[in-house]
Amino acid sequence: MANTVGHIIAVASGKGGVGKSTVTANLALAMAARGKRVGVLDADIYGPSQAHMLGVDPQTRPDMIDDKTMRPVDAHGLRVMSIAFLVDVTTPMVWRGPMASTAFQQLYNQTQWGELDYLFIDMPPGTGDIQLTLAQKVPVSGAVIVTTPQDIALLDAERGIEMFRKVHVPVLGIVENMSFHTCSCCGHQEAIFGEGGGQRIAERYNAPVLGRLPLALSVREQMDKGVPPVIAAPDQPAAQHFASIVAQLDEACQAQPEASGPTIGFS
Numbered sequence: 001m002a003n004t005v006g007h008i009i010a011v012a013s014g015k016g017g018v019g020k021s022t023v024t025a026n027l028a029l030a031m032a033a034r035g036k037r038v039g040v041l042d043a044d045i046y047g048p049s050q051a052h053m054l055g056v057d058p059q060t061r062p063d064m065i066d067d068k069t070m071r072p073v074d075a076h077g078l079r080v081m082s083i084a085f086l087v088d089v090t091t092p093m094v095w096r097g098p099m100a101s102t103a104f105q106q107l108y109n110q111t112q113w114g115e116l117d118y119l120f121i122d123m124p125p126g127t128g129d130i131q132l133t134l135a136q137k138v139p140v141s142g143a144v145i146v147t148t149p150q151d152i153a154l155l156d157a158e159r160g161i162e163m164f165r166k167v168h169v170p171v172l173g174i175v176e177n178m179s180f181h182t183c184s185c186c187g188h189q190e191a192i193f194g195e196g197g198g199q200r201i202a203e204r205y206n207a208p209v210l211g212r213l214p215l216a217l218s219v220r221e222q223m224d225k226g227v228p229p230v231i232a233a234p235d236q237p238a239a240q241h242f243a244s245i246v247a248q249l250d251e252a253c254q255a256q257p258e259a260s261g262p263t264i265g266f267s
């Protein structure tokens, strides 16, 4: 079966721990809720978390089709591939950059994705070998940059945006995560990591802020349980923010020429 993917979206952050994997999982589920066929490639080779976040048993191994290709694992209707399905996740990956890049390419090329409307790629943090490989080998429609409003995260996010610009990958927009916290007792909203940071870099780089997500205990709990907010609590604000973000991404991608839809070959 040929692999045809309508649009590939890389979800990236400069800094680690800002919620890039959380955002990837929820964007994928929210896009699937729009009736799209969606895949997720966990390219965070050194710290894969999609399997856990999408509630896949860590012992799960993909079915092999032949000695080169494998079937993605189903998670809440998404087609998912991660290094976590191939190794023991408690063992640290002590690989140099080129080895990690090769692993990334194999996961991408040797998975039988089938026909997908969208493939979301959860990138490792930073601007290293895997980012370069992505830019050179994968026909990405664009990148979504995840950041918190904190200065130190914004600096790294700017470096990420600069890198994607250098390698001619369009930045589709910025998702500001952990933007505010609403007190569960009195309803008071507090901007724990500062205010307006996402907007500032959006203006500097002429890219839209796609959404501002709350810092919420329920989000952390749902992700830990492997049932992300988009499916655990679709009527709650977090899920509605994700629905709004994917509507914008869908529109931006549909506006791109059809010819940009890649075919993934086995190699």
Ligand SMILES: Nc1ncnc2c1ncn2[C@@H]1O[C@H](COP(=O)(O)OP(=O)(O)OP(=O)(O)O)[C@@H](O)[C@H]1O
Residues within 6 Å of the ligand: 013, 015, 016, 017, 018, 019, 020, 021, 022, 023, 044, 047, 049, 124, 125, 177, 178, 213, 214, 215, 216, 217, 219, 220, 221, 223, 224
């Ligand atoms: N909006 C949020 N509200 C509450 N908790 C959140 C939110 N976003 C992320 N988290 C939690 O913060 C932690 C880090 O999130 P996540 O793993 O998605 O970050 P990351 O940027 O992908 O990290 P890494 O750099 O390790 O890949 C997780 O425990 C996640 O559940």
